[in-house]
Amino acid sequence: MKLSSVCWFVLAVVPAIAAQSKTESAVSPEGMAHLAGYTADTSGIERSWEKKFQQGIAPGNIRENMRRLSARPHHVGSPYDKDNAEWILTKFKEWGFEARIETFNVLFPTPKERLLELVEPAKFRAKLQEPALAVDPTSNQTTEQLPTYNAYSADGDVTAPLVYVNHGNREDYEQLDRLGISVKGAIVIARYGQGWRGIKPKVAAEHGAIGCIIYTDPKADGFFEGDDYPAGGWRPRDGVQRGSVMDTDYPGDPLTPGVGATADAKRLSIHEAKTITKIPVLPISYADALPLLSALKGPVAPESWRGALNITYHIGPGPARVHLKVVSNWDIKPIYDVIATLRGADDGQWVIRGNHHDAWVNGADDPISGQAAMLEEARMLGELHRQGWTPKRTIIYCAWDGEEPGLLGSVEWVETHLNELRQHAVAYINSDSNERGYFFPGGTQDLQGFVSGVARDVEDPETHLSVFQRSHLFSIAKAKDAEERKDLRKRKDLVVTALGDGSDYTAFQDFAGIPTLSIDFGGEEDGDQYHSIYDDFYWYTHFIDTDFVYGRALAQTGGTSIMRLADADLLPYDYSAQADAIAKYEEELEKLLKDKQEEFAERNLQLQEGVFAALTDPRRPSVPPPVETVPPYMNFAPMKNAIDSLKKSSERYSKIIADWQAKGSLPLSTHGFESVNAELLKISRLFLNEKGLPERPWFKNQIYAPGAYTGYGAKPIAAVREYMDEKKWEQADAQIPQVAQVIENVAKGIGKAADTLEKAIAQAH
C-alpha cells in the first residue's frame, strides 16, 4: 500500500556525505576499499560478482515484467492475482530458485452496495466510477476492476448533515471545537492526505460521526500539481483512491491476530475483529465531492484547510444532507505468497527480500514497479548462480499477496514462521512502488552504514553520480538552515529514517525484531494515480520511470544489498549509528514534554489575559480552548542511562571492527566468524518486549513502531510517546523503565558480541 509518492516525498530524509565510513570499509595496501564485514580477499571477490550482477540488470526485462503483471486487475481474490502468483513461481523456478506458493485464508470484504447522494438542499447522486479513457488500453477492463471503495469499512446506511473536517486528524477536531462545531450525528467529509486513511473514520467515530466520506482534493495530486491525466500524469477529476481503512491495533488478517491465517487457524468472528471501522466509509473523486462541498455553509474553512477546488470551502454542518450506504460481501479469500529460496553454503542464516504483487487494480506503479525490478534481481542472481556464485547465506525472495488490504501476505507469513525467522533472519529488505529521483532508505539504523555503502556503489541514471552522492547533495539543498547543512556536511552516511507500517516490512521489524530496510527512488514524479484504475502500464510508461532506468537502479540497489549481506564474513551491522538514532528519539521525547509544558502554560496565561475573548469576532464566533493541566516533569534518567550503556558498548564494538580493518581485515577462523555472527543475530531481537506496546500488544518492538494515530508514520519509543500524545503523563512516565531495560539488554548483547569478536581476532593472530 505504500504512501503515495507525493506524501512519501514529504517524509524524505536526510542523507550524508561521501566520506568512507571507518566501520564500513578500510583501504587495503593496494588502495582498494574493503567492504565492511569482508576480508581483503573476500571483498575483492564480492565486488567482482556484484559488478557482474549490476551489469546484467536489463531495463527491458523490468518493462516486460511490468507489462505482464499489470496487464489485468489483480487484487486479492481475482483470477489474475492467482495467475500472477503462478507466473512468478514459474519464473523463480526457471531462474534456479526453490520456490513454492504459501496460501492463507483471509477476510477480504468487497463491495456489494455503494450509494452516496446529496439529499438537501439539492439532489445529486455520486457517480462512484472511474471512466475508461480511449488512450489508456487497460482502463476499460471494467468487469475485472474492483469498484471504488474502502476495504474493512463497516456496513451502514446513514443520512445526516455533512461536515467538512479537513484531513480528519485529531488536530482538525480541536480546530472544530474552537469553532463550536460538533460532528455528533453527522457524516464527515475528509480529504485524503496527512496520515493513514484508516485514521479518518476512526477519529470521526470517536467524535460521534455516523459516516465518513474521503475525497481526493486536486491540491494533493491533481491539476494543482501538474497537468492531469491523460494530458499529464496527475489524477483526473474522476480519479478515486481506493484503499484499506483497517484500524491500527494490528495489521494482517482481522480474524487471526498474532497467528497465521492458515486453513485450520482459530478465527475471531467478524463482530470480534477490532480492526474493522465503527462507521461506514467511502472514497470519492473530487468530481463527486464538488457538489457536496459546494452545498456546505457555515464558517469558511481556515486557510490551511482549503484545497484547489474553485469554491469557497465552508465547514457546515449542513445545509447539505447526504445519504451514505455501504454494504460489503464479507468473504474469506485465499492469498498466494510466492516464496523462493536460493540456498546458501550455510543455511542457518537467511537474507530476505520482499515486494508485494497484489494491487488495487492494475497497479503498474503500486506495486509492480517494485515487483518487476525485484524479479529482475532474482533472475540475475540465478544467472550468477549458474555461473558459479553461491551465496554464503540463504537468500529468500518473497512476492507477497494481500498487502493492499492490510499487509496480509507478509504478516500471516511472519506470524506462521515466527520462530524460524527469529532464529535465522539476518535482515529483511522491502520495496514497493518505485518512481524516479532520489534514494532515501528507511529502516533500522543498524543497517545505516551498510546501505550507505551500497548506495555509494550504484549509479544514478540521470546524473551519473552515485545514488548516495545525489541524495546527499539533495539534502544539502533542502536543509532547513545552516546548522542542518553543517551537520549534513559532516555525516558519513545517509540518514535511515524509522519506519511505521506503510508496507510489508512491518511484521519483520515490529513483530519479529529483524533488521529492516525499505528502499525506493522518488521525488521527480510527473504524476500520481495512487490506487486508481489509471495506475497502469500506459500511464507508468508515459509519465513515471518511462525507460525503467530507475527500475534498474532499484534492482541494482536491492540485489547488491542482498548479495553483500549474504556473502559477508561478518554481519555488517553498525550499532553506533543505531545508538545515535535512539538517543535522538529520546531527546525528541524530552523536547515534546518541554514543548507541551510551554504550550499549555502559554495557553493558560492567554486565557487569563483574555486573549481569546479579545479576538472574538461577533461575525465569526469562536470558543476559547479549554484550560490544560501543565504536564509534570518526567523521569527520563533510566532511558538516558540505558542509552549511555548502548553508546558505550556500540562504540566499543565499532572500535574493535575499525582496528581489525585498519590491520588489513585479516581472516578469522571459520568458527571465529560463526561465533560472532551468532551473537550478532540475537541483538535486534532484544528490542522486543513480548507484552508489546501498552495498548497494542501485537507491536513488540520497543523502539520502532507506527503511531496509533498516524499509521504510516513512525512513532519511535511508542510505549512512552503515545501516552504523551494522549496527555497521560503518569502512564508515559511509568513506561520509561521497561523501555530502558530493553535498551540495556541490547547494550549487553552488543557487549557480548564484542567479547566474542575480540576473542576470535586474538585467536586468529
Added chain:
Amino acid sequence: MKLSSVCWFVLAVVPAIAAQSKTESAVSPEGMAHLAGYTADTSGIERSWEKKFQQGIAPGNIRENMRRLSARPHHVGSPYDKDNAEWILTKFKEWGFEARIETFNVLFPTPKERLLELVEPAKFRAKLQEPALAVDPTSNQTTEQLPTYNAYSADGDVTAPLVYVNHGNREDYEQLDRLGISVKGAIVIARYGQGWRGIKPKVAAEHGAIGCIIYTDPKADGFFEGDDYPAGGWRPRDGVQRGSVMDTDYPGDPLTPGVGATADAKRLSIHEAKTITKIPVLPISYADALPLLSALKGPVAPESWRGALNITYHIGPGPARVHLKVVSNWDIKPIYDVIATLRGADDGQWVIRGNHHDAWVNGADDPISGQAAMLEEARMLGELHRQGWTPKRTIIYCAWDGEEPGLLGSVEWVETHLNELRQHAVAYINSDSNERGYFFPGGTQDLQGFVSGVARDVEDPETHLSVFQRSHLFSIAKAKDAEERKDLRKRKDLVVTALGDGSDYTAFQDFAGIPTLSIDFGGEEDGDQYHSIYDDFYWYTHFIDTDFVYGRALAQTGGTSIMRLADADLLPYDYSAQADAIAKYEEELEKLLKDKQEEFAERNLQLQEGVFAALTDPRRPSVPPPVETVPPYMNFAPMKNAIDSLKKSSERYSKIIADWQAKGSLPLSTHGFESVNAELLKISRLFLNEKGLPERPWFKNQIYAPGAYTGYGAKPIAAVREYMDEKKWEQADAQIPQVAQVIENVAKGIGKAADTLEKAIAQAH
C-alpha cells in the same frame, strides 16, 4: 490608494501592553493619570472636552456622509468629484471652519482605447468590463464609471508570446532565470499583490518585456477567501482592480516634480516625465485571465506561484500569444483639495488631519469610509467650538483630491506650502479606507507613546476593551514565538510601523519632515472590492462596517488625537521610542549584510559541491544560479555612534519629562512652554537631507522612505538599504556617514530641546 485590506493585514504590526508610559502620563495626587504634555489642570480640562467629543460622534452621520459621497462615481475630473468637494466645503463652513478649495492642474490620463485578445492558440477577446448587478443599485452607473485601466500606463500596441511571472517582483525574475525563461520581447501576466502595482510593469520592462497584464487571482481576494459578491463580500469573477502604475521616482503630478502643479507652474513634457511606465499595462479580472493562463504551456509554476484558479499554472512562454493595445487621453485635469481651518489661540503651530475624497469609482470603502468618519470628527469639533472650546493650536482638516492617481492632491499642496508647513506643522494624521477589527497605527515613532495613549482612551465597539488592549492581545496571539510574546508583554506602547508611500502622509513625512500617523481599523473584513465598481454603499453596508461603529471608533481616535495634540502644553513627542526604532532599523541593515554574506557564500559552496547539477531533472531543466561575490564588510560604526548619541539625548529628554511629571506636572511659564515647543518643532525636520535619496532626490527623509521596488512598503534608511538591495556594497557603505550625520543632528536638536526644557522648569519653580 491605500493597500487593499487583505494586503494591509500582513503588514499588521505589533502593539504593546497596557501599562502606563512614564513619559506619557503621570498619576496625580488624586490618582487620575495626567495626559502627556499637560499639567494637572489642563489635563483634566482636556479630558472632559475629549469625553464630550467622543460621546458626540454619531454612526448615523457617518453613514449619511458615506451615502452622499459615494452615490456616484467621483474620480479625478468627474463632475461628482467636484460636486463632492463643494459639498465638503459647505459642510466645513457650516461647522464653523474657515474653508476653501485649492485647485491644482495635473496630468491625469483616462482610457481612449483598450484591447486585449488571445490570438494563439485560440481566439479570445477579453471583456474588460465589470457587469452591473441587479441587487447593487450603483453598479449600473456605467456612463460615469472609469473603465478598468491602469493610469499612467504608456500607450502601446503589442503582440507577443505570454509569460506568467507570478507577482512580477525581482525575486520572481530570479526564479525565471533558474528555469531558463526570458521575458525579452514577451508580454507578461502578473497577479496583483506583494507590493505596489507600478513595480510590475517597471521590473517587466527592465527585463525586456514589451507589455504587462495584471490580474486579480481569486486566491488574493476572491472565492478562496470567502463567498464572492453579491452572496458574500469578496471580489467576483469579473471584478477588476483599477489603479495607478506610476513609477516610484516621485509621487504627485508627473509633470511638476517637487513643485506645486499650480496654473502657472513650469511643466515637463509628457515625454520627459519619468514616472510614466515604459510599456503598456492593463488590469483584468480573473474571468478574463483564465483563457490566457489556460493557454500557457512550459514549466509548471512553482507551488508558491499558484493561485486559486482550477487550472495547472504554467509559465510559458507561449504557445499563448496575446495582443495588447492601450491608448490614453493625456489630459490635464483640475483637482480640488478642500482645506478647512479651525484657528487656534496660537496660530503659529498647526495640527493637520487628512483623508482623500476622490475614488476610482464610487469608493465607499476607499476612501469614503475614512472621509465620512473624518467629516464627523470635524462636525463635532465645530460643535465643541460652539460650546466654548478653542484649541490652543490651529487645526487644519484636508479632504484631498487625486490621491488615487498618485497622491496628487496632498503632494501638490505640500509642495506648494512647503515653507509654511516646515515652519508650523506639529503633526499630520492621515486616514483612508477603514474597515472592522484592530487598530495598528503606522507613522513616525516620535508619536508612538502619544498614539498609544489615545488608543487607551477609545473603546473597541465589539469587545468593549480599549482599542489599545484589543490590539495588544491580538499581537500576543499572533506572535511568532515565545521571545516575541515576552517582548510584547514587557512593552508599554503599541508598535508604530514605518510608513512607505501608501497614502497622503507621504509628502508630509518624506518631503517635509513632519511627524506623521496613519490610522485605521481592520483585520475582520468579510470582503474586498478594492478599486472596483462594487466598492460602493450597498456592498460596504452589507459586508464591512455595516453599522459604522468602527467608523465611530476611527472618528474618536482621529479627533481625540487632533484635540490632544492641539491642546497640549508641551508637544508630546517621545524620542526614546523613535531612537529604539532607528536602532532596530540599523540592526536590520547589519543583519541584511550578514544574511547576504552567508547566502552567497553558501550558494558558491553549493555550486562547487555540484548541488545544482545533482538536482537537475532532465524533464524539468534548470539553470544553476550565477556565482555571487560575497559582500565585503561595511563600516556601520558612524551610524551606531550617532544612534548612541540619539539614545542618550532622547533618554535625557525623557527623564526630564518624567521628573517633571513625577513632581506633579506643574505649569511652566507661557514663555517656557513656547520656547520648548519651538525647539521641539524643529527636530523632525532634521531627518531631512535636501539632496534627497541618492537615486530619488524627491525623497528627503533619511530614515523614513518607501522602497524603489516596494512602493507601498517602507524601507527605513533607504539611502543605505537600497544600494544593499542592488548589491552595490561600496555605494551603500559610502552613504552611512551622511545618514549618521543626520542622526547626530537630530540628537543635537533633542539635546537643545532638553536644555531649554530644563531651564524652563528651573525658572518656573
